[in-house]
Amino acid sequence: MSFVSVRNVWQRYGDRSILERVSVTAEEGEFVSIVGASGCGKSTFLRMLLAEERPYKGEISIEGGATAVEPNRERGVVFQKYSVFPHLTVRDNLMAAEGFQTRFGRLRGAARKEAAARADQMLTRIGLSHVAQQFPASLSGGMQQRLAIGQALTAKPRILLLDEPFGALDPGTRLQMHDFLMELRDETNMTVFMVTHDLEEAFKLGDRVLVFDKPRWDPQDPNVIGATITYDFDARHGGMPHQDILDHFPSLAAG
Amino acid sequence: MRLINMRPARPGAVLLAAVPFVVLLVAYSIASDMRLAANPQDKLLPAPATIAETAQRLFTVPDKRSKEILLWQDTAASLARLLGGVGISAALSLIFGLAIGLLPYARATLSRFVAVLSMVPPLALLPILFIVFGLGELSKVVLIVIGITPFMTRDLAQRVMDIPKEQIVKAQTLGASSWVIAARVALPQVLPRLISNVRLSLGSAWLFLIAAEAVASNVGLGYRIFLVRRYLAMDVILTYVIWITLLAFVIDWLLKTVSRRAFPWMEAGL
Numbered sequence: 001m002s003f004v005s006v007r008n009v010w011q012r013y014g015d016r017s018i019l020e021r022v023s024v025t026a027e028e029g030e031f032v033s034i035v036g037a038s039g040c041g042k043s044t045f046l047r048m049l050l051a052e053e054r055p056y057k058g059e060i061s062i063e064g065g066a067t068a069v070e071p072n073r074e075r076g077v078v079f080q081k082y083s084v085f086p087h088l089t090v091r092d093n094l095m096a097a098e099g100f101q102t103r104f105g106r107l108r109g110a111a112r113k114e115a116a117a118r119a120d121q122m123l124t125r126i127g128l129s130h131v132a133q134q135f136p137a138s139l140s141g142g143m144q145q146r147l148a149i150g151q152a153l154t155a156k157p158r159i160l161l162l163d164e165p166f167g168a169l170d171p172g173t174r175l176q177m178h179d180f181l182m183e184l185r186d187e188t189n190m191t192v193f194m195v196t197h198d199l200e201e202a203f204k205l206g207d208r209v210l211v212f213d214k215p216r217w218d219p220q221d222p223n224v225i226g227a228t229i230t231y232d233f234d235a236r237h238g239g240m241p242h243q244d245i246l247d248h249f250p251s252l253a254a255g
Numbered sequence: 256m257r258l259i260n261m262r263p264a265r266p267g268a269v270l271l272a273a274v275p276f277v278v279l280l281v282a283y284s285i286a287s288d289m290r291l292a293a294n295p296q297d298k299l300l301p302a303p304a305t306i307a308e309t310a311q312r313l314f315t316v317p318d319k320r321s322k323e324i325l326l327w328q329d330t331a332a333s334l335a336r337l338l339g340g341v342g343i344s345a346a347l348s349l350i351f352g353l354a355i356g357l358l359p360y361a362r363a364t365l366s367r368f369v370a371v372l373s374m375v376p377p378l379a380l381l382p383i384l385f386i387v388f389g390l391g392e393l394s395k396v397v398l399i400v401i402g403i404t405p406f407m408t409r410d411l412a413q414r415v416m417d418i419p420k421e422q423i424v425k426a427q428t429l430g431a432s433s434w435v436i437a438a439r440v441a442l443p444q445v446l447p448r449l450i451s452n453v454r455l456s457l458g459s460a461w462l463f464l465i466a467a468e469a470v471a472s473n474v475g476l477g478y479r480i481f482l483v484r485r486y487l488a489m490d491v492i493l494t495y496v497i498w499i500t501l502l503a504f505v506i507d508w509l510l511k512t513v514s515r516r517a518f519p520w521m522e523a524g525l
């Protein structure tokens with residue numbers, strides 16, 4: 001049983017078919033990049049993984065569970081923007097990741113103290129200690145995205161979904177964010193799905209790169225046929241497959 | 256240089272802001288002078304000095320019969336009605352605005368209804384209110400509530416719907432219930448809007464209040480104005496008008512100050 005399994009998923013809006021026959025599995029700890037032309041349905045796929053939308057047909061399960069009907073703490077998410085709460089300070093944004101699940105949405109007493117301590121650790125981890133009391137609007141784009149990622153991870157989701165998380169950042173900041181994300185990944189062994197428009201980024205960060213595209217074109221009506229996964233690249237070892245074949249089959253070295 | 260790029264410097268700006276007030280005052284004084292020169296008994300445009308005298312009397316000298324200073328009585332009665340009505344409206348619009356903005360079921364049930372309700376001319380309902388709620392305080396408060404709640408509700412619901420969907424989804428991934436999303440995500444973000452709605456609605460609220468008091472009351476700023484109208488006591492009317500304007504201005508200023516203090520995150524981006 002795979003950790004995440006997507007079986008024959010379809011999605012349509014009205015009579016427009018967006019996705020069809022999407023099947024893919026991912027193992028725990030895998031980093032899956034998703035690329036494809038604009039408007040082909042990458043965000044739609046991510047929204048279904050997130051359970052913000054239900055598939056028109058098919059199943060999506062995490063560790064064999066049923067297809068979820070609404071977003072929950074199993075799935076963390078970072079969007080290109082609006083991923084943090086503008087009316088909460090940086091620290092309160094992190095605390096919200098623990099407090100929001102309680103009855104009244106905030107922690108009290110000892111639980112609050114412990115959460116505050118963990119929030120401070122996370123702040124140090126994401127390099128935002130010096131702005132703990134500020135509001136997100138006064139942060140740079142890169143800092144806001146670091147906060148958003150830190151907030152998502154604080155909730156300890158099973159899978160982390162990223163929709164063009166670095167799309168609005170300048171190239172330099174984007175490179176820093178790559179290092180930041182890779183470090184976090186090494187520490188947490190997160191399972192990640194990331195949509196991006198940057199192929200280089202997709203191959204650099206991902207273990208796999210999924211390409212979404214329409215398999216066929218209907219010349220009469222392009223809306224009839226939805227996109228699906230047309231390629232599934234192994235992106236480890238710089239995109240060159242079988243680099244670790246000797247680890248798996250040492251006997252080959254002898255010959 | 257283009258007109259749109261020409262800006263007054265700081266001291267000049269203050270002077271400019273004062274100009275219309277001074278012009279109004281001077282124009283009034285001249286007109287009043289001219290009328291009084293022609294007929295010293297004229298009551299229509301009393302001299303500014305007369306108004307000042309009257310004002311001083313109204314604010315300090317108790318009524319002979321009741322031994323109370325009527326202006327303060329009127330002020331207390333009117334403010335209680337106004338703040339009561341506006342307070343109730345704010346609370347209702349907040350509850351219904353959040354419900355309509357967040358819950359598809361509430362939206363499907365109520366949004367049309369509120370839209371239609373906001374088209375009803377409230378003053379036309381005044382006779383009905385007097386019949387149903389009597390001539391006491393209740394009918395006046397209800398008129399204000401009916402008059403401003405639909406508009407405030409529609410606006411707040413729209414503001415709630417304008418909260419980026421990403422935030423609502425994000426809150427769900429953090430485990431927030433509908434209730435927590437309403438209380439911890441939506442509510443704090445629309446509170447500043449609620450305050451600005453109250454500021455916008457205060458004008459209408461005063462209008463409804465004075466109309467209701469004019470029709471049926473025995474105390475209140477609007478009641479007094481319409482009472483002394485019979486004696487053409489312009490000096491009293493003008494004192495009351497200026498006093499009401501001042502009250503409205505102070506309330507508006509207070510709300511603005513509260514809003515700025517209470518919601519620092521609104522300005523963090525500036």
Ligand SMILES: Nc1ncnc2c1ncn2[C@@H]1O[C@H](COP(=O)(O)OP(=O)(O)OP(=O)(O)O)[C@@H](O)[C@H]1O
Nearest residue numbers: 013014018036037038039040041042043044045197
């Ligand atoms: N709720 C919706 N109702 C109707 N159509 C929708 C809806 N959401 C998305 N679409 C349409 O579905 C298609 C796929 O949208 P989606 O956002 O998944 O594309 P995308 O691959 O993420 O594109 P981009 O790279 O620009 O982000 C688009 O043509 C969009 O117009």
Ligand SMILES: [Mg+2]
Nearest residue numbers: 042043044163
């Ligand atoms: Mg997209």
